[in-house]
Amino acid sequence: GIGLELVKQIAAKGSHVIATYRNTPTEQLKKAANKHVTLIQCDVGDVASVQSAAMAVKGKVRSGITHVIHNAGVLQNSDEDPDQEWSLVKQQEMMDLFRINAVGPLLVAQAFGPLLAKPSPKGQGRKGGACTLPIFAVVSSKVGSVTDNASGGMYAYRASKSAANHITKCLSIDMADTAKVLLLHPGYVRTDMT
Numbered sequence: 001g002i003g004l005e006l007v008k009q010i011a012a013k014g015s016h017v018i019a020t021y022r023n024t025p026t027e028q029l030k031k032a033a034n035k036h037v038t039l040i041q042c043d044v045g046d047v048a049s050v051q052s053a054a055m056a057v058k059g060k061v062r063s064g065i066t067h068v069i070h071n072a073g074v075l076q077n078s079d080e081d082p083d084q085e086w087s088l089v090k091q092q093e094m095m096d097l098f099r100i101n102a103v104g105p106l107l108v109a110q111a112f113g114p115l116l117a118k119p120s121p122k123g124q125g126r127k128g129g130a131c132t133l134p135i136f137a138v139v140s141s142k143v144g145s146v147t148d149n150a151s152g153g154m155y156a157y158r159a160s161k162s163a164a165n166h167i168t169k170c171l172s173i174d175m176a177d178t179a180k181v182l183l184l185h186p187g188y189v190r191t192d193m194t
Contacts, residue, residue: 002139002186003071004028011036018057022072044072044104045096054111064117064134069184070108071139073101073164075157089155101160105138106167109175112136116179136175137182138168 004026007019011032020042021029033039038060042053057065074097116134142148144161165183172181 045100097156097160102163136179
């Protein structure tokens with residue numbers, strides 16, 4: 001999916017990538033692991049797992065993390081049709097997607113925020129330019145837009161992504177001195193999730 005391709009593309013440029021996986025790394029992710037890619041287990045819907053991953057990463061970074069790309073997310077967490085009729089939406093499905101898609105980015109920010117590289121002073125950025133802030137990016141979806149929703153449906157996914165967008169907006173304000181916080185909408189990408 002998107003995460004695996006990000007790992008491959010960034011590592012191909014020679015940057016060190018710490019890639020996470022929820023339960024078990026896929027064969028494709030295992031193949032991508034090399035001197036530029038380290039694999040660490042992290043279930044973003046589980047506080048202890050996120051904190052454990054942050055501790056593992058802390059031991060691997062000396063001068064701080066320059067980029068965090070939060071790409072973890074789920075379209076559905078059961079065999080239910082994600083585009084089911086409103087009267088069939090189940091509370092547990094809503095809560096599962098909120099835990100992973102909406103609360104997950106906040107848990108990752110809380111655990112990995114202290115590991116971000118310190119901003120460079122003004123004038124010491126790239127080519128003597130402005131201050132360089134580390135990046136904290138959250139991959140989201142246009143489906144989370146309230147204004148753009150003209151088709152309805154996908155209650156759990158839409159609501160969880162809308163909440164994730166608002167949480168990320170709050171992080172962009174509250175972390176403004178320590179990181180550039182971004183929301184990324186990659187557009188429709190054909191993956192196992194879609």
